[in-house]
Amino acid sequence: MKFSVLVPVYNVESFLPECLASIESQTYRDFEVILVNDGSTDSSGALCRSFAEKHSGRVKLVEQRNRGLLLARRAAIKEASGEYLVSLDSDDALRADALEVVASKLRETDADVVAFQSSRHPSFEEPYFSWDRLLRRADEKGRIPLEAVQTTLLTSHDFNTMWGKAIRTSCVDRDVCYDAFEGLQYGEDLLQVAPVLDRAKTIVLVSDVLYFYRVNQASISHDVKRSRLTDIETVRSLLASYAESWNPGLLPKVFANDAIEVLAYCLMCANRMNAEASLSEIRAACDTPFFKRAISGADFEGQPSWKRIALLFLEKGWYSLFRAYCRLLFGALGMIGSSKVDRYC
Numbered sequence: 544m545k546f547s548v549l550v551p552v553y554n555v556e557s558f559l560p561e562c563l564a565s566i567e568s569q570t571y572r573d574f575e576v577i578l579v580n581d582g583s584t585d586s587s588g589a590l591c592r593s594f595a596e597k598h599s600g601r602v603k604l605v606e607q608r609n610r611g612l613l614l615a616r617r618a619a620i621k622e623a624s625g626e627y628l629v630s631l632d633s634d635d636a637l638r639a640d641a642l643e644v645v646a647s648k649l650r651e652t653d654a655d656v657v658a659f660q661s662s663r664h665p666s667f668e669e670p671y672f673s674w675d676r677l678l679r680r681a682d683e684k685g686r687i688p689l690e691a692v693q694t695t696l697l698t699s700h701d702f703n704t705m706w707g708k709a710i711r712t713s714c715v716d717r718d719v720c721y722d723a724f725e726g727l728q729y730g731e732d733l734l735q736v737a738p739v740l741d742r743a744k745t746i747v748l749v750s751d752v753l754y755f756y757r758v759n760q761a762s763i764s765h766d767v768k769r770s771r772l773t774d775i776e777t778v779r780s781l782l783a784s785y786a787e788s789w790n791p792g793l794l795p796k797v798f799a800n801d802a803i804e805v806l807a808y809c810l811m812c813a814n815r816m817n818a819e820a821s822l823s824e825i826r827a828a829c830d831t832p833f834f835k836r837a838i839s840g841a842d843f844e845g846q847p848s849w850k851r852i853a854l855l856f857l858e859k860g861w862y863s864l865f866r867a868y869c870r871l872l873f874g875a876l877g878m879i880g881s882s883k884v885d886r887y888c
Contacts, residue, residue: 545649546574546642546709547625550633551615552591553581558634558757559590565636565755567598571643574629576602577619582609587633613731616705617721627657628712630705634757638667641753645709648749652684655711655743658702661754670752672701677748685747692746693789696736697782698796703733707754714742729771730778737785767811769824775804776833795842802837803846805829806854813869825862 548566552559566576578595580588588606595604605618620628627649631637638644645657660670680691695702716738724734740746779801786797805828812824828834838858843851849872856865 544573544575544625545571545646546627546629547619547623547712548574548576548629548631548637548642549579549616549619549623550576550631551579551581551612551619552583552587552633553609553612553615554583554585554587555633556583556585556587556590559587561636562631562633563590563594565639566631568639569637569642570640571646573646574601574642575623575625577605577622578602579605579607579615579618581607581611581615610725611728611731613721613724613727613734616731616735620715620717623712626712627709628715629709631754632706632756635706636665636755636757638751638753638755644749644751644753648685648747649709652686652745652747654686654745654747655714656739656746657709657749658746659707659709659749659751659753661704661707661756662752663756663758665755667752667755670750671756672707673699674701674748674750677701678750681748685749687746687748689740689744689746690790693740693785694793696733696740697786697789697793698800700800703736705732705735706756710739711743714739716742724777726770727774727777728768729774733782734778737782741785741788767808767815767824769827771808772805772828772831772833775801775808776831779804780833795840798837799841799843799846802834802841802843802854803850805831805834805837806850806857809857809865810853810869810873813866814873818866821866822862825857825865826860829857829860829862 550562576598578591580591591604595602603622605622607615607618616630629642641659645659648654648657660672660674662669662671677687677691677695681687692702783794783797786794809825809828812821816824838854843854853865853868856868
């Protein structure tokens with residue numbers, strides 16, 4: 544079996560049919576599907592059962608209580624028998640020839656990881672990730688030096704998803720128990736990608752857009768909860784440990800992104816909560832040792848000026864000024880239709 548397509552499912556009845564249809568339409572057929580119904584309370588479970596019955600020789604269905612996206616994905620990994628794992632979130636979709644394109648690249652390179660572009664558009668246009676710098680390092684077959692990919696993971700958000708990749712199963716830490724992370728809702732991808740890049744030897748980029756990444760406002764990545772801060776600290780502290788192993792000189796850049804993750808949380812608080820609640824949350828976020836370590840050790844060179852100004856307000860404790868600045872800034876961005884508004888407002 545060449546591929547195992549892993550689909551964790553939780554309460555996505557509106558989008559799951561499109562996801563499953565994209566699997567059915569694959570032109571390359573040497574694959575299995577692992578569906579994990581993570582305790583859905585809508586019709587998602589019934590849709591999974593129907594799909595598994597229809598494709599009984601190809602689809603495995605795991606039913607479990609609701610344990611969260613991370614442990615649903617781990618359950619799928621445990622059941623997989625393919626040489627490569629392809630993660631597909633249940634509100635997203637694959638282009639019809641996605642597996643065929645990846646299989647062709649694997650025949651050419653025998654890579655441990657093949658990463659392919661995604662898009663926020665169902666027409667598979669306009670690549671989502673900024674890979675220009677990585678692609679400049681590619682050889683004639685698209686192979687990228689491992690240190691360049693590790694650096695990208697440490698210093699940006701352009702390689703941190705489990706989806707959008709075909710990963711050799713032996714490069715995944717299947718033997719590691721993730722139960723201690725049950726309930727983690729933010730950063731689960733990064734938690735699993737870092738070990739992959741610690742084991743992989745050859746990585747190939749495919750510039751074709753093969754994955755539709757849906758901006759689902761109901762997804763857990765859009766929640767504003769205090770637990771998000773705990774998740775950020777848990778996951779990014781682990782990433783810092785990989786930085787110390789791979790390239791300690793990049794730690795100031797890791798700290799910069801740590802601070803920017805806290806900034807993102809504060810931006811959502813400022814734009815989605817009333818004044819009293821948002822100021823309380825922002826103050827709590829900035830009083831953590833995690834943020835203080837990040838802001839003191841960060842190298843913000845190359846970061847946009849608006850982020851540096853916002854971080855200055857947070858560092859100085861000027862929370863009311865920060866909130867006013869954010870609401871003015873994002874009000875203006877909303878008027879021009881900026882995509883940043885979708886993330887923070």
